[in-house]
Every structure is written in structure tokens, then in C-alpha cells.
Amino acid sequence: MINLFTLVNGRLAQLDEAAFAALDAAPPVWIDLVDPDEADLDWVRNHFDLAVPDWRALGDIEESARFFEDDSGGLHLRANFLIERDGGYANVAAAFVLRDGRLYSVRGEESPVFRLLRLRARSRPGYVENALDVLLELFAVDVEHSADALEDGYRELEGISKMVLGEKLSDTQAGEVLQRIAREEDMNGRIRQNLMETRRAVSSLMRGRLLDKEQFNDARQIMRDIDSLDGHTAFLFDKINFLMDATVGFININQNKIIKIFSVASVALLPPTLIASVYGMNFGHMPELEWRWGYPFALGLMALSVAAPFWYFQRKGWLR
Known part of the structure; x- marks a missing residue:
């Protein structure tokens, strides 16, 4: 599936299929591909002369190939985004290409981060002004989504704490608590990995000297937000370890x-x-x-x- 977005009166507007033929009249600033098939890839290749990265191989990309510039001047960037899946969280890889003032993104499935960005950019004039703004705001929204996931983790661990410390814990209840703690540990690890990927991507943009002064300040704010969330993930890890030890102690008792x-x-x-x-x-x-x-x-x-x-x-x- 292909989603094309252009800027109209400072707002991000989506082009419908009828507007595909009028790209010169309304040039897109963002081309977003979600689980594209061969027809979608050929369409992008014919209209923009761009070979879209294979999203199925994003997980096999080497560390050194996550940020580079190709021969045509296109800047390639790879990052992870947090999504909810099967009652938990997972990291989904996405590839970006910045070229000729356009942002190309390709990923395997839909993400709430992309949906929230589109919603904000449609309702707030001046929220994004170019392709780099769209990319930076994607990272900023992803950090917000990670913060929301951490809040869910706080609430879940609070309920587990009341269960472990507030009453006599049976072996059956202890087994249930251990399962819940394991899920929270996995969730916290995925959030921490996602924040690390976002930090690396934003840091690459800052080192690449592609950002103007305002965008550079936005990138620094994103980095500060990530640093603050790192402290929360470390606290959650400590709390998870404490609850794990307490539960195992009750089982031993x-x-x-x-x-x-x-x-x-x-x-x-x-x-x-x-x-x-x-x-x-x-x-x-x-x-x-x-x-x-x-x-x-x-x-x-x-x-x-x-x-x-x-x-x-x-x-x-x-x-x-």
C-alpha cells in the first residue's frame, strides 16, 4: 500500500488515487509504503526513479549500513518503532530515504506512531514544513509512545506489587506472578532497545549536518527525552528484579x-x-x-x- 502526503496550507494532506497523475501540481513531501507488493515498488521506481529498500531484509542490515548516502545523493536511514502486538509490545523495523526534498518510508506493518503523526500534521498548521520535519517528528512521537508504554508498565507492576506484598501468596498465584513479571521484563527490554535505536538514528542526523538550527534544537530535545526515559527503564528493571526475588522467596517459604x-x-x-x-x-x-x-x-x-x-x-x- 502506498500513501502519498503533501503540504497544503501548512498541513499534511494525503493524496488520493485520482491525484497520482497530478504529482507535478501537488508534489508529495512524504511517500509512505506499508507492506508494499511488486506493483507498489514498480510505481515508486517509475515515478521517482528510486529503488525502495527491501523491508523484508531490514532485520539483517549490518550496523554500519543503517545510515549512509548512496551515489544519487539519497540519505538512507534505518530505525525501529514500537507497536502493540498480542497483548504486548514489539519492535518493527522501518527504512527511510531522504532525497530531493522527499521522505520515502517503507515498513512491513502499520504503526500507531505513523498514525498519530498524520493526525497531528493534518490538524496543526506548521507542525511539519518539510521532509526532515516529518522524520524528526516520527522519532519524537515514537519516544512519546515509548513513554506511554512505560506508564503501562508502571501500572502493571503496581498491581503485581499489591499481589506479592499485600497478601499470602500461594504457589499457583506465584506462578501467575512470575509469568506477568516475565512479560513486563520483556516489554521493558523492547522499549529500551527501541529507545537505543531512536537515539542512534537521531544522533546520525545530527552528525550528518543536515538539520537547520530549529531542527537541531528539536533533535537535542528528543535526545534529552530519551535520556530521561532511560532512567525510568532502569528503575523498572530494578523493580522487576525485586518482585522476582520476592516471589521466588515466597515460593521457597x-x-x-x-x-x-x-x-x-x-x-x-x-x-x-x-x-x-x-x-x-x-x-x-x-x-x-x-x-x-x-x-x-x-x-x-x-x-x-x-x-x-x-x-x-x-x-x-x-x-x-
């Missing part, structure tokens, strides 16, 4: 309680076992045969030998 029951039972049953062993020996003379209360006495002694350890354990507080 539950297991120790079970082991303690078996330990107490085995210790309490040792004395009656010894008494039964003594009375089971083959003596030549057995007093129980002559004493009427011999066997009741033996049974009572065995019961007393069981009660004595439990009384001692209870007094020491080991049965609580």
Missing part, C-alpha cells in the same frame, strides 16, 4: 513449610519407633506376660514420646 512438616513428623516418630523396637525384641523373660498393664504402659509410653517432641517444638515456635 511455602516449600520450606512442607519440608518442615515432614521433618517434624519424622523426628516425632523416632521415639515410639525405638520403643516399639525394644519391645519387639525376643527376650527370654518378657514382663508384659506377667504384668497386667504392661502393654497399655508400652502404648502410653509411645504416645507420650510422640507428644513430648510436639510440645517442645510448639514451645520453641517451630510449628508456627
Whole structure:
């Protein structure tokens, strides 16, 4: 799918299919390709003489090839954008080409960052004025989206904290908590990776001396926002580790309680076992045969030998 956008009265306006033939009258400032097929790629190649990067191979691009200039003067840039997927978050790669005052973008799927940028640019005059503004605002909106995802992580971890620290945690609940903590750790890692990719892309633009003074200040603000979010991701990692350790500690406590029951039972049953062993020996003379209360006495002694350890354990507080 191809989306073409031009600037009309300071606003970003989308060109429909009927306007494709009138590109000279309304030259696009941004050509956005989402999961393009061969017909879309041929259309861009014929109208703009541009070989669109293969979006399917974006994940295999070498680190040194993420920012470079081709022979025709086109600036190639690669970055990741955060999207929601399957109840969590994922990073989707996107490729950009800046040439002849136009921004070409290609990606495999739609992203809320691109939708939000289009919405703002349509309703705010002067929000973007050229292709570089569009690219910088994409990165700025992506940082905002990462901040929103971190807020979701704060709320989720707050609920997990109440579950872990506010009540007695069973093994079943502990298993559920560990799953939720693992999802939050994965989410936080993806956000941190996305921020790192955005920092590298913006830093490449700043080093490339392509930005004017106002755009350079915007890029510096984006970098400051990323630095502030890095502190939040580090805090979330620490909180995740604390909740993980606390949950594992509660699991160990539950297991120790079970082991303690078996330990107490085995210790309490040792004395009656010894008494039964003594009375089971083959003596030549057995007093129980002559004493009427011999066997009741033996049974009572065995019961007393069981009660004595439990009384001692209870007094020491080991049965609580």
C-alpha cells in the first residue's frame, strides 16, 4: 500500500488515487509504503526513479549500513518503532530515504506512531514544513509512545506489587506472578532497545549536518527525552528484579513449610519407633506376660514420646 502526503496550507494532506497523475501540481513531501507488493515498488521506481529498500531484509542490515548516502545523493536511514502486538509490545523495523526534498518510508506493518503523526500534521498548521520535519517528528512521537508504554508498565507492576506484598501468596498465584513479571521484563527490554535505536538514528542526523538550527534544537530535545526515559527503564528493571526475588522467596517459604512438616513428623516418630523396637525384641523373660498393664504402659509410653517432641517444638515456635 502506498500513501502519498503533501503540504497544503501548512498541513499534511494525503493524496488520493485520482491525484497520482497530478504529482507535478501537488508534489508529495512524504511517500509512505506499508507492506508494499511488486506493483507498489514498480510505481515508486517509475515515478521517482528510486529503488525502495527491501523491508523484508531490514532485520539483517549490518550496523554500519543503517545510515549512509548512496551515489544519487539519497540519505538512507534505518530505525525501529514500537507497536502493540498480542497483548504486548514489539519492535518493527522501518527504512527511510531522504532525497530531493522527499521522505520515502517503507515498513512491513502499520504503526500507531505513523498514525498519530498524520493526525497531528493534518490538524496543526506548521507542525511539519518539510521532509526532515516529518522524520524528526516520527522519532519524537515514537519516544512519546515509548513513554506511554512505560506508564503501562508502571501500572502493571503496581498491581503485581499489591499481589506479592499485600497478601499470602500461594504457589499457583506465584506462578501467575512470575509469568506477568516475565512479560513486563520483556516489554521493558523492547522499549529500551527501541529507545537505543531512536537515539542512534537521531544522533546520525545530527552528525550528518543536515538539520537547520530549529531542527537541531528539536533533535537535542528528543535526545534529552530519551535520556530521561532511560532512567525510568532502569528503575523498572530494578523493580522487576525485586518482585522476582520476592516471589521466588515466597515460593521457597511455602516449600520450606512442607519440608518442615515432614521433618517434624519424622523426628516425632523416632521415639515410639525405638520403643516399639525394644519391645519387639525376643527376650527370654518378657514382663508384659506377667504384668497386667504392661502393654497399655508400652502404648502410653509411645504416645507420650510422640507428644513430648510436639510440645517442645510448639514451645520453641517451630510449628508456627
